[in-house]
Amino acid sequence: MKLKYGDKRALNGINISVSKSEFVALVGDSGGGKSSLVNLLIRFFDPSSGKITINGTDIRDFSLQSLRDSIAIVTQRVYIFRESVAANVAYGKEIDEQKVIDALKKANAYEFISELPEGIHTRLDEFGANLSGGQRQRIAIARAIYINPKILIFDEATSALDSKSELKITQAMENLVKDKITFVIAHRLSTVQKADKIVVLKHGKVSAIGTDEELHISSSEYLKLKGLQA
Ligand SMILES: Nc1ncnc2c1ncn2[C@@H]1O[C@H](COP(=O)(O)OP(=O)(O)OP(=O)(O)O)[C@@H](O)[C@H]1O
Ligand SMILES: [Mg+2]
Numbered sequence: 001m002k003l004k005y006g007d008k009r010a011l012n013g014i015n016i017s018v019s020k021s022e023f024v025a026l027v028g029d030s031g032g033g034k035s036s037l038v039n040l041l042i043r044f045f046d047p048s049s050g051k052i053t054i055n056g057t058d059i060r061d062f063s064l065q066s067l068r069d070s071i072a073i074v075t076q077r078v079y080i081f082r083e084s085v086a087a088n089v090a091y092g093k094e095i096d097e098q099k100v101i102d103a104l105k106k107a108n109a110y111e112f113i114s115e116l117p118e119g120i121h122t123r124l125d126e127f128g129a130n131l132s133g134g135q136r137q138r139i140a141i142a143r144a145i146y147i148n149p150k151i152l153i154f155d156e157a158t159s160a161l162d163s164k165s166e167l168k169i170t171q172a173m174e175n176l177v178k179d180k181i182t183f184v185i186a187h188r189l190s191t192v193q194k195a196d197k198i199v200v201l202k203h204g205k206v207s208a209i210g211t212d213e214e215l216h217i218s219s220s221e222y223l224k225l226k227g228l229q230a
Contacts (some may be wrong), residue, residue: 001013001047001050002049002206003033003039003040003045010075010203013209014135014205015206016206016209018205021178021179021196023197024184024195024198025183025184025195025198025199026199027186027198027200027201028200028201029225030205032202033201034185035185036184036228038153038155041183042067044152045082048229056190065176070149070159072151074155075140075153076137076153078136078137079096080125080131081126084120084121084122084123085086085121085124086100087140089103089139089143090146091143096128100142104142104144107138107141107172107175107176108171109138109142109172121186132165134168137169138172148181149180150180152176152180153184156184189225189226192212195211195212198209198210198222200215200222
């Protein structure tokens with residue numbers, strides 16, 4: 001599969017298969033093509049040649065609605081609106097309180113939410129001003145859990161977080177991945193250790209694929225990213 005932005009080739013000759021329940025990490029230098037790959041999955045762009053299929057069906061044959069119901073993205077830019085925690089988690093869908101609480105628990109967010117004056121009925125500030133970065137991100141994870149998508153994409157944004165929040169988010173992520181296909185764009189390679197498949201992208205191509213252990217042996221690029229080799 002290929003992706004061009006105008007004349008510029010962002011991805012070239014990408015061929016990856018992912019199975020149910022797999023946890024896939026995308027790693028690589030800046031500009032390597034990680035976000036481009038994710039943009040293709042959510043049909044922000046379509047490939048210039050080749051295709052992406054889910055269970056054999058070209059994703060262009062799904063309606064955008066069904067694609068949106070099957071894929072959730074958690075990015076570093078989390079939009080919080082001036083509504084209750086519950087409404088922020090349900091995000092346009094009908095609010096089922098028990099489901100909201102379950103989602104918050106899985107996202108490692110219920111603890112701090114239950115300490116708010118009105119629990120899940122507490123109204124949040126716009127832009128989440130009364131929440132920390134890590135708390136906002138855990139609300140975004142709860143939102144993704146609430147949708148219960150088949151595919152979850154996580155643009156890891158742990159660099160701005162203290163190590164305690166980072167650990168909470170990593171744990172929340174691990175709670176999530178069990179019955180889904182998960183893609184994590186990992187900036188910190190410590191979070192990808194448990195991935196079933198790590199895809200190393202370089203200049204728009206797959207430079208190596210394997211588990212952490214396999215890549216230690218097979219990929220000097222991976223060792224470089226891990227800071228283990230010059
Ligand atoms: N909308 C766009 N228009 C034109 N070129 C783009 C666009 N988005 C990305 N590119 C280019 O495509 C290539 C791949 O970029 P991409 O954003 O996928 O990299 P990345 O691996 O996500 O990098 P980072 O780690 O910095 O987020 C880069 O050369 C980039 O400049
Ligand atoms: Mg990117």
